[in-house]
Amino acid sequence: MNEGPILKVSHLKTYFGSKGGLFSKGKVVKAVNDVSFEILHNETFGLVGESGCGKSTLGRTIVKINEPTSGSIEFEGRDIVKMKGAELKAFRRDLQMIFQDPYASLNSRMTVGEIIREPMEIHGLYNSTKERDQKVSELLETVGLKPDHIRRYPHEFSGGQRQRICIARTLALNPKFIICDEPISALDVSIQAQIINLLQRIQKERQISYLFIAHDLGIVKHISHRIGVMYLGSLVEVGESNSLYREPMHPYTKALLSAIPIPDPRVERSKAAVEISGELPSPLDLPSGCAFRTRCPFASERCAKETPQLRQVGDRQVACFLYEK
Amino acid sequence: MNLKEYNKEMLTREMFQPLDKSEQNSEFIAMETKSFARDAWIRFKRNKLALLGLIFLGIVVVLAIFVPIFSPYTYEQMDMTALNANPSLAHPMGTDRFGRDILVRVMYGARISLSVGFSSAAISLCIGIMYGGIAGYVGGKTDMLMMRIVDIIYSIPSMLYVILVMLIFGSNIWSILIGICISSWIGMARLVRAQVMSLKEQEFALAAYVLGASTKRILFKHLIINCIGPIIVNLTLMVPSAIFTEAFLSFVGIGISAPAASWGTLANEARGLVETYPIQIIWPVAAICLTMLSLNFIGDGVGEALDPKKK
Amino acid sequence: MERSKEKGMAVTMNPESTNLLEVKHLTTEFETEQGTVKAVRDVSFTVKKGEILGIVGESGSGKSQAMYSVMGLLARNGVVKEGSMLFDGHDISPLSFEGGLKAYDKYMQGVRGNTLSMIFQDPMSFLNPVLNIETQLVEPMLNHMKISRKEAREKAIELLRQVGIPSPETRLRQYPHEFSGGMRQRIIIAIALACNPKLIIADEPTTALDVTIQAKILQLIKDMQRKSGSSVMLITHDLGVVANMCSRIVIMYGGKIVEVGTADEIFFQPHHPYTSGLLACVNNPEEEDKELQPIPGSPPDLLKPPAGCPFVDRCSCAMRICKDYMPEMTELSPTHRCACWLEQKKEVLA
Numbered sequence: 001m002n003e004g005p006i007l008k009v010s011h012l013k014t015y016f017g018s019k020g021g022l023f024s025k026g027k028v029v030k031a032v033n034d035v036s037f038e039i040l041h042n043e044t045f046g047l048v049g050e051s052g053c054g055k056s057t058l059g060r061t062i063v064k065i066n067e068p069t070s071g072s073i074e075f076e077g078r079d080i081v082k083m084k085g086a087e088l089k090a091f092r093r094d095l096q097m098i099f100q101d102p103y104a105s106l107n108s109r110m111t112v113g114e115i116i117r118e119p120m121e122i123h124g125l126y127n128s129t130k131e132r133d134q135k136v137s138e139l140l141e142t143v144g145l146k147p148d149h150i151r152r153y154p155h156e157f158s159g160g161q162r163q164r165i166c167i168a169r170t171l172a173l174n175p176k177f178i179i180c181d182e183p184i185s186a187l188d189v190s191i192q193a194q195i196i197n198l199l200q201r202i203q204k205e206r207q208i209s210y211l212f213i214a215h216d217l218g219i220v221k222h223i224s225h226r227i228g229v230m231y232l233g234s235l236v237e238v239g240e241s242n243s244l245y246r247e248p249m250h251p252y253t254k255a256l257l258s259a260i261p262i263p264d265p266r267v268e269r270s271k272a273a274v275e276i277s278g279e280l281p282s283p284l285d286l287p288s289g290c291a292f293r294t295r296c297p298f299a300s301e302r303c304a305k306e307t308p309q310l311r312q313v314g315d316r317q318v319a320c321f322l323y324e325k
Numbered sequence: 326m327n328l329k330e331y332n333k334e335m336l337t338r339e340m341f342q343p344l345d346k347s348e349q350n351s352e353f354i355a356m357e358t359k360s361f362a363r364d365a366w367i368r369f370k371r372n373k374l375a376l377l378g379l380i381f382l383g384i385v386v387v388l389a390i391f392v393p394i395f396s397p398y399t400y401e402q403m404d405m406t407a408l409n410a411n412p413s414l415a416h417p418m419g420t421d422r423f424g425r426d427i428l429v430r431v432m433y434g435a436r437i438s439l440s441v442g443f444s445s446a447a448i449s450l451c452i453g454i455m456y457g458g459i460a461g462y463v464g465g466k467t468d469m470l471m472m473r474i475v476d477i478i479y480s481i482p483s484m485l486y487v488i489l490v491m492l493i494f495g496s497n498i499w500s501i502l503i504g505i506c507i508s509s510w511i512g513m514a515r516l517v518r519a520q521v522m523s524l525k526e527q528e529f530a531l532a533a534y535v536l537g538a539s540t541k542r543i544l545f546k547h548l549i550i551n552c553i554g555p556i557i558v559n560l561t562l563m564v565p566s567a568i569f570t571e572a573f574l575s576f577v578g579i580g581i582s583a584p585a586a587s588w589g590t591l592a593n594e595a596r597g598l599v600e601t602y603p604i605q606i607i608w609p610v611a612a613i614c615l616t617m618l619s620l621n622f623i624g625d626g627v628g629e630a631l632d633p634k635k636k
Numbered sequence: 637m638e639r640s641k642e643k644g645m646a647v648t649m650n651p652e653s654t655n656l657l658e659v660k661h662l663t664t665e666f667e668t669e670q671g672t673v674k675a676v677r678d679v680s681f682t683v684k685k686g687e688i689l690g691i692v693g694e695s696g697s698g699k700s701q702a703m704y705s706v707m708g709l710l711a712r713n714g715v716v717k718e719g720s721m722l723f724d725g726h727d728i729s730p731l732s733f734e735g736g737l738k739a740y741d742k743y744m745q746g747v748r749g750n751t752l753s754m755i756f757q758d759p760m761s762f763l764n765p766v767l768n769i770e771t772q773l774v775e776p777m778l779n780h781m782k783i784s785r786k787e788a789r790e791k792a793i794e795l796l797r798q799v800g801i802p803s804p805e806t807r808l809r810q811y812p813h814e815f816s817g818g819m820r821q822r823i824i825i826a827i828a829l830a831c832n833p834k835l836i837i838a839d840e841p842t843t844a845l846d847v848t849i850q851a852k853i854l855q856l857i858k859d860m861q862r863k864s865g866s867s868v869m870l871i872t873h874d875l876g877v878v879a880n881m882c883s884r885i886v887i888m889y890g891g892k893i894v895e896v897g898t899a900d901e902i903f904f905q906p907h908h909p910y911t912s913g914l915l916a917c918v919n920n921p922e923e924e925d926k927e928l929q930p931i932p933g934s935p936p937d938l939l940k941p942p943a944g945c946p947f948v949d950r951c952s953c954a955m956r957i958c959k960d961y962m963p964e965m966t967e968l969s970p971t972h973r974c975a976c977w978l979e980q981k982k983e984v985l986a
Contacts, residue, residue, distance in 0.1 A: 105529050
């Protein structure tokens with residue numbers, strides 16, 4: 001096993017410019033606002049937050065779909081922000097991504113065989129088409145589909161089957177790290193478990209690290225070793241998943257946890273809801289200080305003046321003044 | 326209902342034995358697998374008018390190729406013994422005032438009209454896809470610049486280009502073709518650009534990017550191929566408009582010059598005799614009308630076949 | 637598509653009935669290019685007065701199409717082939733409606749938005765973007781109730797206050813785009829409640845919302861139901877959502893109802909392998925981490941559904957009989973019914 005983290009993100013900022021109109025000034029959306037974290041080899045790091053909190057942008061910045069405004073991303077000790085050309089192409093083999101919408105992430109004009117063969121063609125893996133087809137069949141079986149599905153088109157498959165095709169496509173490159181951007185939120189309940197189990201099995205067999213992005217804390221807790229909670233572009237809490245679930249510290253994590261519907265009427269009836277008031281502020285207009293203070297039941301004057309930083313409290317990191325002396 | 330009826334007595338122990346795993350087919354797909362093109366062709370065939378149009382156009386193409394080859398007459402050969410003849414076995418469409426066989430001339434005109442229509446569409450297709458694809462995919466300042474150039478070209482009426490080119494290179498089929506192509510690719514370029522811009526944000530394009538695909542591969546194998554529907558629909562509209570432009574120019578006398586024949590020139594020549602020999606103008610006009618009609622039916626059919634939701 | 641009148645089932649009129657909606661043997665089919673999709677196959681259920689009924693199923697289970705059949709809102713290629721529907725003592729089945737289809741369409745227009753109202757998944761597609769909230773709230777009241785515009789406006793303000801929209805007087809003048817997703821769904825609920833409906837059909841009302849908002853909207857639907865005493869049909873794919881909301885739950889799979897029961901019966905004594913499979917594959921974060929038990933395979937293709945039980949290809953206890961014969965509903969308790977051959981197994985093997 002290699003020493004050190006496989007992925008190290010430090011002070012990453014991704015801003016989007018919003019063009020100003022004729023009479024208004026352009027504003028900046030701080031989609032990812034100074035985020036730092038590390039992911040170890042063979043680890044699953046869960047990233048949760050509501051829509052618009054920047055979790056997907058963070059994932060997309062790591063695979064270089066979005067350009068970071070500042071900060072560094074190190075993959076196995078190499079900075080990938082400045083990577084170009086052949087080096088970048090080689091890096092792509094190690095770091096892959098699974099997207100949210102299995103209906104949109106497959107090219108509908110290509111057959112399943114062509115889709116899974118494509119990454120091998122791009123990177124010149126294997127020598128002949130025959131060898132590649134052999135590999136495609138193997139991959140289809142790995143994800144629980146049949147080799148005779150190879151000539152079918154994506155629209156003939158159900159959502160879960162398509163997501164498995166997407167997984168097979170990323171596995172064609174044998175990556176060391178996969179970013180899963182809400183891979184199950186568009187799927188049916190009985191299919192979600194299939195995908196989760198498949199991802200876990202693959203991790204065991206191939207020693208892959210995951211960055212697992214989702215809005216559902218329940219699922220993230222199940223699959224992740226550690227969890228980061230994001231709110232309006234910043235990480236507010238990072239910790240080991242079971243402990244974070246049992247004793248959430250940041251008020252936002254608490255609210256998020258209490259909102260998960262539990263499939264058990266007894267638990268649901270006895271559950272005390274942690275109320276957070278209002279709705280997500282516009283990311284164009286972040287509140288001063290702590291971004292969560294407008295909805296936080298414990299907000300004080302200090303929260304408006306200073307921005308809390310992530311700091312070690314017990315077994316985890318929290319960005320909240322409640323845990324400072 | 327495909328449920329089988331049963332009654333209590335029928336139930337046997339045998340029936341309650343566990344089902345063999347091999348009999349369970351949980352990844353069953355009932356839908357027949359069909360490629361996009363096959364699927365579209367099946368839908369196209371269902372549209373009878375479009376199919377009729379396609380058959381008619383096919384016949385015209387075949388005749389345009391073979392009639393001038395096998396006919397005993399050439400398009401400029403005059404038969405002084407049969408001036409302004411009525412249709413007969415020797416001249417199925419009759420002859421004109423110089424005794425030239427109208428059938429051969431109409432078919433020769435079909436060669437010119439159809440080749441102008443199809444080649445200008447093909448040229449516009451190539452330029453439009455490249456230009457629009459690059460502008461849409463690269464975006465930003467490049468896109469800005471490329472689109473302003475397009476605006477400038479578009480700001481001059483297309484007929485003016487044709488007339489200018491013909492002034493310089495003379496009135497022949499090549500200058501008409503060039504003249505039409507100068508501006509006709511712009512519609513295609515704008516269409517492709519808009520499609521590419523919206524498709525490049527979709528996850529399949531992002532996935533290809535993350536897999537490490539080159540720009541060329543993403544643009545052609547993923548983006549362009551997915552806007553093939555609107556492109557083909559646009560193409561089916563481009564062919565008739567080019568044919569029309571050529572016919573119009575020839576008709577007003579600045580297109581193909583005599584003795585070469587296009588449908589426009591034929592109509593123009595027969596114009597003077599419309600009161601004495603009306604049959605002579607009917608042939609070229611019918612050829613233009615029917616070809617236009619079938620092209621439009623085909624366009625409709627293709628549009629429906631490629632985009633079944635839009636009706 | 638033949639719509640013969642005789643095909644409709646005989647309807648028993650019972651004014652004393654506690655059933656608000658009775659659906660019997662509903663079968664709905666869609667004509668597509670690939671063939672006939674049998675979306676709903678012989679579905680019967682009832683909604684009692686003043687209850688929240690949960691209908692749980694995955695995509696393609698026919699849950700939404702069954703509801704659209706009831707509301708008369710099927711897409712153009714969809715047809716109710718069989719079945720009777722009785723809403724509040726009135727026959728609302730398109731097959732046997734007195735006066736034919738035209739009269740049916742007209743009658744349903746009067747019912748929808750009035751005694752039968754709906755909440756949809758995507759609030760933005762339901763709200764008209766160019767009309768302000770006031771118009772959209774007041775219009776249905778003026779159409780369906782005998783009140784003046786002023787009264788309607790007062791009622792609209794009151795409704796907005798009830799669904800938790802601050803300063804309703806000023807918000808009334810605003811347009812849909814000025815509200816957030818959660819607020820829009822609140823407005824939809826206010827519109828649904830405007831004419832004091834007897835039944836509210838909510839089709840995945842929280843799927844498009846964030847978890848923190850979802851919890852609040854669900855609570856709101858529950859509170860409003862309690863206050864108004866109307867019945868609610870909650871259609872969802874999420875067992876977690878119905879756990880706390882519904883008194884009774886219907887589980888649908890492959891266009892059929894496989895199990896019906898009270899919330900406790902469904903969650904604690906599930907009989908159908910699909911129900912128990914669904915419960916086993918949902919991660920309950922309250923429990924210690926164990927491996928999820930997914931149901932293998934994919935839902936049946938309704939172009940060619942299995943001749944017998946729709947679940948046969950994915951079921952871990954499938955028997956030979958399941959492949960060819962559809963099991964009947966077996967009554968397990970007065971409230972609990974299940975369609976599975978396992979229920980007959982003991983009897984036959986004994």
